[in-house]
Amino acid sequence: MARETLWQRLRGWVVPDRRMATPPRDEPSGSTRVADSLRALLDDPTIPAAVRSELAGEFARIEAMLDRLERGELHVAVFGRVSTGKSALGNALLGRDAFTVGVLHGTTTDADHAVLDEAQHDGLVLIDTPGINELDGEAREKLAFDVAEVSDLVVFVGDGDLTREELDALKTLAATQRPLLLALNKADRYGADELADLLAHLRQRVAGLVRAEDVLAVAARPAPQRLVEVDAHGHEHVREQARAPDVAALRERLLAIAQREGKTLSAINAGLHAGRLTDQVSARIAETRKSVAAKLIHNYCIAKGVAVALNPIPVADLLAAAGLDAAMVVQLSRVYGLPLTRAESGRLVAVISAQLAALMGAIWGMQLVASALKGVSAGLSVVLTAAAQGALGWYATVLIGRAAERYLVAGKSWGEAGAKRAVADVVASLDRDSILREAREEILRRLKSRRA
Structure with a gap:
């Protein structure tokens, strides 16, 4: 069975049962529930001001989507290759010249929109986009995809059989799960049989991307009709008579969609964007917490390194270090909003330390030897061993802190691989020589300042 898409899950949430025409009296509609979730995201007091500032554009977009959801608007992107008549089609649907139309490539250089006059009560809004194959127009092509992404429905405009570039673009748009209509423009260039054959061919090519009933022929700016008139003297005169646009089938299809499922x-679409913004906010908050956590771990590294170096009692320095590690993990759990008790913290430190001992037995053996030397070196150990031992304590704190951080970021779960894999990954990711060098230099500096 194919994996359910986010669009399908949201559709099931917004419209949980098609047999139910309206929700129960006390139950809010799907669009109301989405609107409530958007307001909750916009008003969430737990989102830091710095994160809001960094993602100001995305928050503004969600606010605009909430406004249009409350107004009941359906936004339709008119999309396609340069010179297929996208702007002309938009104007024909509107019945007025809302979009710029030109004969040169790239006339549409920005996105524009206008309310469809005949459908204001349905809130249908057209969005014209730049051509996707404009020469040196990568920015405009990106803009076109961005506009399609924030639209609720896309009308893809072609003027013949689809090119490889057009078909690839159609597949990209289909992957966004937006409903697609394919409009074959300039249909007046074909005879009846030729047009029927071309429509059948297009429906076959886009099968699985666009429903057959949503492949429609239009003529946004039909070529003028040539009329031959004979005057009273028998002279023939040729004149051209403009023809009205033929977009009735597409207009009716759009209005039907807007009325039936526009909201x-x-x-x-608003729910999809809210979900993406929520992920971005979570990532930014996690990044912010990581910087706070890094400072916290560094401070405990200094405290532990100096405490281990200065403690003259063998083994007692290691016990004191374990207490500092547990306190650090408690503080880390608060930073990540998943508080641990002191007992839980101690058990976590024990698990991590056991894995570290299995991976780095030689280093911990050096730690014990250095601790024992303090009892026999008559104070000289401060110079001979304290800096080295303190540096090892510093390094152990970095490892324990990073491993605990990974545990907390994962939601207090080690995941499938367990603690051993997590600790091994942390050890592999750190430059031990660099950390030990930094630790020794910092501890020696502090020891010298204390002796002075």
Whole structure:
């Protein structure tokens, strides 16, 4: 069975049962629930101001989506290759010249939108986009995809059989799970049989991307009709008569979609963006917490390194170090919003330390030897062993802190690989020589300042 897409899950949430025309009296509709979730995201007091500032554009977009959801608007992107008549089609649907139309490539250089006059009560909004194959127009192509992404429905405009570039773009758009309509523009260039054959061919090529009933022929700016008139003297005169656009089938299809499921599509699209913004916010907050956690671990490294170096009692320095590690893990758990008790912290430190001992037995053996030397070196150990032992304590704190951080970031779970894999990954990711050198230099500096 194919994996359910986020769009499908949201659609099931917004419209939980198609047999139920309206929700129960006391139960909010799907679009109302989405609107409530958007407001909750916009008003969330736990989001730091710095994160809001960094993602200001995304928050503004969610606010705009909430406004249009409350207004019941359905945003439709008119998309396609340069010179297929996208802007002309938008104007024909509107019945007025809202979009710029030109004969040169790249006339549309920015996105624009206008309310469809005949459908204001349905809130149908058209968005014109730049051509996707504009020469040196990568920025405009990106803009076109961005506009399609924030639209609820896409009308892809072609003027013949699809090129490879057009088909690839259509596949990309289909992957966004937006409903797609394919409009074959300039249909007036074909005879009836030729047009029928071309539509059948297009429906076959886009099968699985666009429903057959959503492949429609239009003529946004039909070529003028040539009329031959004979005057009273028998002379023939040729004149051209403009023809009205033929977009009725597409307009009716859009209006039907807007009336039947416009709010559903708008709610789903808004929900998708809210989900992405929530992920971005979570990532930024996690990044912020990581910087705070890094400072916390560094401070405990200094405290432990100096405490181990100065403690003259064998083995007691190691016990004191274990207490500092447990206190550090408690503080880390508060930084990540997953508080641990002192007992839980101690058990976590024990698990991590056991894995470290299995991986780095030689280093911990050196730690015990250095501790024992303090009892027989008549104070000279401060110079001979304290800095080295303190540096090893510093390094152990870094390892324990990073491993505990990984445990907390994972939601207080080691994951499938367990603590052994997590600790091994942390050990492999750190430059031990660099950390030990930094630790020794810092501890020696502090020891010398204390002796002075």
